[in-house]
Each structure stands twice: as C-alpha cells, then as structure tokens.
Amino acid sequence: MFKKKLKEYIDRYVLLDESDFEHFYDSLSIQKFKKKEYLLEKGKICRNYFFIAEGLVRTYDYNEKGIEKIVQFGIDNWWFTNTDSFINQTKSRLNIQAIEETTVLKISKETLDLIYKEIPKIETLFRIITEKTLIAQQRSSYFYMKEDSKTRYYHLVNKIPEFAQRVPQYMIASYLDITPEYLSELRKTSE
Amino acid sequence: MFKKKLKEYIDRYVLLDESDFEHFYDSLSIQKFKKKEYLLEKGKICRNYFFIAEGLVRTYDYNEKGIEKIVQFGIDNWWFTNTDSFINQTKSRLNIQAIEETTVLKISKETLDLIYKEIPKIETLFRIITEKTLIAQQRSSYFYMKEDSKTRYYHLVNKIPEFAQRVPQYMIASYLDITPEYLSELRKTSE
DNA sequence: AAATTCACTTAAGATACCTTAAGAACGAAT
C-alpha cells in the first residue's frame, strides 16, 4: 500500500538500500484529512513536507475582493508543501486544503534536515524533487503567460484529464484565472 | 574580483573549506558576452549553469504573433540557466540573451554531476539555490496572477529599482505581460 | 418531503487592455 507506493516513487530517482529506506520511512508519519480539512492554514508555519499517498489538495488564497485564487493543485504520488513557508519556516500566505479525502505521509523540517546528513541520497532525492517542481512551475507559468484563457482551458482538459474530472468547474476557473461565468461561456462556444 | 564574488556568494549558504572551493572554482570557466549576444539559443541544449559575475540577461521567446515575451531577468550574483533544458539536457524552448555586456562563470552538466559526488557540500549548495529559485518563481507567479498590471508595474519599479533603471521600457512591458503602449498609458495616469 | 445551499448557466452592460497608426525624442551611423 502506501509504503510500497513511496518505495516505487523513490526508486525512480535514486538507488536506496533497504535499511536506508526503512530508516527514512520510519521518520514519516501518516495522516488522514477529510474533504475540506486543512493541511496548512494561512498565517501558520508549514512544518511538514507531504507525500500525497492518495487524494487531491489545493493551495489557495483570497484576493482583495475576497475571491478564492487557487495557485496549485496536488495529486496522488506528489511531494507537496508550501515551499516558501517550509524552507524558511515563516508564516504561510497560503492555505493548503484537501479537496477529496486525502492520506499523506509527512516529514517535519527538522527531521528532514537530520536525514539529509544521515542519508545523503535522500538529499539527492529532494534536490531532484525540487528541480522537477521548479521545472513544472516554470513550464506552467510560461504557458499561462503566453496563452489566452481558451487555450489554457483546453490544455488543462486535454492534457490533464484527471483534474477536469475530479475538480469542480469553479476551482478550475479560479486556477485558470478567469471567472466561473466566463468559463461557462468558453465551454459553450467551442463544441 | 569574480573569484571573490563567488566565494562570498557560496559562504552565505554553505561552509566550504579552501581546497574544496579551489577545486570547484577550477571546474568553472569564464566567458564574456557582448550586448545582444546569446548565452543560449532556442532549439539548442543548455549545456551550462551560469554564475552572472557582472551584467544583465533575459530569457525570452516569441508568441504566435511574433512578439517577444520575456519570462525572466537575471542579474549580477545570480546563478542562472534554463533549468528545464539544463537538467533534462533537452532542446531549449527559450533564448537567453545578454542585455548588457555580461561576464559569467559557467559549469557544464557533466562537470557539475561529478562535483556533486566529490564535494557533497556543492550538492547541498545547489539544492539550496534550486529551493531559492523555486520560491522566487512561485512568489512572482502568484503575485502576477493576483495583481493587475498597474500594481505589477509599481511593484517592479519600487521593489526592484535596479531593473527599472537598467532595462528598457519595452522589455519591462513584455515581462509584465502588457503592450508598451499600455505601459506608457499607465505611467501617464498615475503621475 | 420541504427547505436550503451549492454548482453551474445565461445575458447585459462595464472595463481593462489590445491593435493600429502616426508622431516625437533620442542616440548611432554615415
């Protein structure tokens, strides 16, 4: 189950011997969140890095008009956190909330820093995860800067259908940076 | 000079003994770019990570209308690359070009991977650099998603005056994702 | 089962920002 899922994830990036994996795994704790529960609330310090074993989460904030603005989704098999708050151990400006019932394996900053010293391959793993997160973040920023909302919507629906199916329309609109009304309009127009 | 600048940079993040620093420094090569010269051209593989010792560069592409879209600036004392192309050694979708005469210290992917094994603290350094780059990237994405163009402009001018002074208006417009004409309009309106 | 809330749609008027086109100001090249 979750242990096996994590092992498979790690195997894709580094070669870790059995005892190191066991030691790393023992440093994690498991936690379940119900729909709408918070993994992290704005104003608090993000103490943990989460491996989403199962479920779906979103990172969001409110704009000056009080409207939700979703900045990121996280889905099964992703390592997920608020990087800014976690790395710097400063107050978060964003909320992380479960959209579906979600199970995570989590590790605290202090524990992770210790592990880096004990098992350098875990530091390598997280270097690679951070690189991948950065690349994904840059690709999506550049894409969303260059394309108009219609293109953004069809890209999301076609390339990442898991989201379109599991996430309500109004959240997709928020993520695409358009109003739900306008998204409704777009969907009507083409097809 | 440049060696000292790099040493100061590294000292901020990790403790490296003299011989390790020398070894790392010997793996770098120095290169000068004239105004408008390319550090990386679209379609080619980004072979190097650059430490900008002096100067100013931009990463950009053209949109479907043939108009330049700047996605990032890089300035003195930053480690800079096209992360996607560098890490995956795949063809770049973006150009990196010197805006001013620019001097860099550069290291190739293969050399860097070797160094990671020889000097684990350099791997730690680049883990931290990647974390910082990710945090900066996320902060700016989230900011630019939430704020309108006027706010984005005043934020840029007030918080990062180095750019406003060294970068021509039309490049700032491109980065802010508005037309030069509209930027001109904005500047007029509010004094 | 009725009442209430939630997610989505429709439509009309408003606004932020774009497009085009032309001119002004400045520095670089002849």
Place this chain on the structure above:
DNA sequence: ATTCGTTCTTAAGGTATCTTAAGTGAATTT
C-alpha cells in the same frame, strides 16, 4: 550635420474578460 533606427508616446476604435443579477437543477440539510 544629416540620416536612420530605436524607444517611447498619444489617440481612436476594438475585443476579451469581468461584474452583476437572476434562474435552474442537483445535492444536502432539516
């Protein structure tokens, strides 16, 4: 000094997207 290219500005009309408001059906609560 004159010409030329580059950057910035101005203005008119156009378009993408928002705001507000009201309506519908599905889901949840009472």
